[in-house]
Amino acid sequence: MPAQRPSKAKPEIYLPPAPEGHFNPKVPGIDYGVLDGLIGYTVRRAQIVQYEHFVESLASWNITPPRFSALVIISRNPSLKLTELANVLGIARSGAVALINSLEDLGYVVRVPSPTDRRALGLELTPKGEQDLPAIIQAVVAQDQRVAQCLSPQEQQQLVSLLARVAGFQPPQL
Amino acid sequence: MPAQRPSKAKPEIYLPPAPEGHFNPKVPGIDYGVLDGLIGYTVRRAQIVQYEHFVESLASWNITPPRFSALVIISRNPSLKLTELANVLGIARSGAVALINSLEDLGYVVRVPSPTDRRALGLELTPKGEQDLPAIIQAVVAQDQRVAQCLSPQEQQQLVSLLARVAGFQPPQL
DNA sequence: TATTGTTATACTCTATAACTATA
DNA sequence: TATAGTTATAGAGTATAACAATA
Numbered sequence: 001m002p003a004q005r006p007s008k009a010k011p012e013i014y015l016p017p018a019p020e021g022h023f024n025p026k027v028p029g030i031d032y033g034v035l036d037g038l039i040g041y042t043v044r045r046a047q048i049v050q051y052e053h054f055v056e057s058l059a060s061w062n063i064t065p066p067r068f069s070a071l072v073i074i075s076r077n078p079s080l081k082l083t084e085l086a087n088v089l090g091i092a093r094s095g096a097v098a099l100i101n102s103l104e105d106l107g108y109v110v111r112v113p114s115p116t117d118r119r120a121l122g123l124e125l126t127p128k129g130e131q132d133l134p135a136i137i138q139a140v141v142a143q144d145q146r147v148a149q150c151l152s153p154q155e156q157q158q159l160v161s162l163l164a165r166v167a168g169f170q171p172p173q174l
Numbered sequence: 175m176p177a178q179r180p181s182k183a184k185p186e187i188y189l190p191p192a193p194e195g196h197f198n199p200k201v202p203g204i205d206y207g208v209l210d211g212l213i214g215y216t217v218r219r220a221q222i223v224q225y226e227h228f229v230e231s232l233a234s235w236n237i238t239p240p241r242f243s244a245l246v247i248i249s250r251n252p253s254l255k256l257t258e259l260a261n262v263l264g265i266a267r268s269g270a271v272a273l274i275n276s277l278e279d280l281g282y283v284v285r286v287p288s289p290t291d292r293r294a295l296g297l298e299l300t301p302k303g304e305q306d307l308p309a310i311i312q313a314v315v316a317q318d319q320r321v322a323q324c325l326s327p328q329e330q331q332q333l334v335s336l337l338a339r340v341a342g343f344q345p346p347q348l
Numbered sequence: 349t350a351t352t353g354t355t356a357t358a359c360t361c362t363a364t365a366a367c368t369a370t371a
Numbered sequence: 372t373a374t375a376g377t378t379a380t381a382g383a384g385t386a387t388a389a390c391a392a393t394a
Contacts, residue, residue: 023264026343030262031250034311035243036346039322040224042334044239046341047221048264050214065218066384069209076205082353088204090197090222092386097354111353119352119393137208148213150339159340160216162333165324167220169200172210188360240361257375266363271377285376293370293375 023048039166050147057143061136062106066091068140070099071125074109075133079122081114108132187236187279189229197222213340224321231317235310236280240265242314244273245282245299249307253288253296282306 025045026032035041054065063071066089073088074080086096100123103109108129114120125133148156164171199219200206209215228239237245240263247262248254260270274297277283282303288294299307322330338345 024261025338025341027262030247030258033246033250034315035246037334038314038318039330039333040228040239040314040318041243042337042341043217043221043224046337047217049341050217054214065214069215072207072209073204076207083351084204087198088201091384093353094355094387095385098384114352117352117394121353140212140214141208144212144214147340150342151336155336156213159213159333159336160211162325162329162336163216163220164199166321166333167199167216167223168324255375256377265361267376268364268378269362272361288375291371291375293368295376 022052025049043163043166053143053147054140057146058136058139061132061139063136063140066099067103067106068136070103071108071129071133071136074123075125075129078124079112079114081120082111082123083120085123103129187276189233189236189238196226199223217337217340227317227321228314231320232310232313235306235313237310237314240273241277241280242310244277245303245307245310248283248297249299249303252298253286255288255294256285256297259297277303 025048032041051065054068058064058068069089070085073085077084082096082100083093085100086093089096089099091099100109100111104111107126110124110126111121112124114122148159151159161171199222206215225239228242232238232242243263244259247259251258256270256274257267259274260267263270263273265273274283274285278285281300284298284300285295286298288296322333325333335345
């Protein structure tokens with residue numbers, strides 16, 4: 001059996017503190033110089049704004065962006081191994097352990113022993129996870145649309161496509 | 175006089191560890207479900223890829239994205255106060271202190287007492303900072319272009335414009 | 349010998365709160 | 372009383388390295 005994790009000392013679920021004020025991507029009177037023209041800095045600015053919106057909108061669910069990504073990946077890929085999840089999310093295995101712990105504390109995910117590999121475990125949604133995920137997804141899609149509503153549907157699709165190419169993969173077919 | 179910071183115990187300059195492998199924004203065989211269509215997740219994926227490229231390309235300079243942003247902002251806005259820098263970067267003042275400390279350790283920035291407000295201090299580049307910044311900018315622009323070379327100049331401009339609107343500010347005039 | 353999940357450790361980064369000096 | 376910079380503290384997040392169980 002893999003090493004057991006101890007009974008958690010902290011039942012509280014962490015949620016990042018909401019900053020007093022929002023990030024201002026363009027402070028008046030400040031000269032941003034070369035930053036304004038850099039793809040990287042522009043992506044970063046948009047990502048910060050997105051992140052803040054996400055955390056605020058999902059605060060009542062105690063769901064952060066990494067938790068949401070994990071939930072969706074787990075739900076769409078049954079019996080995913082922890083190592084595979086870490087790979088998909090681009091984090092270390094030790095980080096995935098902490099992430100799964102928080103989702104377990106929320107009652108959304110269980111570790112199921114793999115029938116074929118006694119070292120491994122499959123990640124599955126709990127009944128509560130199955131029940132709540134649709135509403136969570138709806139809330140996330142709604143906030144995503146709220147942020148993107150300044151763009152036409154065509155522009156949104158174009159943005160996704162351009163970003164996908166920058167990230168180095170084929171844009172999704174929509 | 176503002177409280178003095180103690181002589182630093184660690185002269186070493188931190189640089190984030192290079193991950194063994196690169197982040198794979200689209201792992202084969204994995205169903206990303208709703209994530210593929212979300213602006214937020216797409217922005218995040220691109221941002222991770224960008225960040226990794228940046229850190230690797232600027233490793234020899236010991237320059238991270240936050241350090242670079244701070245250097246550019248300081249160089250373009252003479253006598254910027256620490257609190258203003260924190261506001262521009264969207265971080266707490268305590269974080270700005272640590273950031274400036276690292277840039278001071280690198281020999282790029284100095285704290286200059288403000289002539290008008292004896293509480294405040296102006297941030298300025300050192301001669302070494304003035305001397306090295308152009309090459310650093312050149313390296314950053316080069317890596318930015320390398321990541322973005324899959325897009326035509328027009329597409330790049332479009333991406334910057336779309337991201338600026340999503341972030342909630344007027345796109346820069348190029 | 350390699351891999352899986354876990355733990356231990358170390359580090360940055362973030363934030364809040366308290367403190368000193370000055371306004 | 373408010374603000375500027377600093378420090379202290381605590382939290383999440385990242386990572387690497389080592390470990391036990393299993394392949």
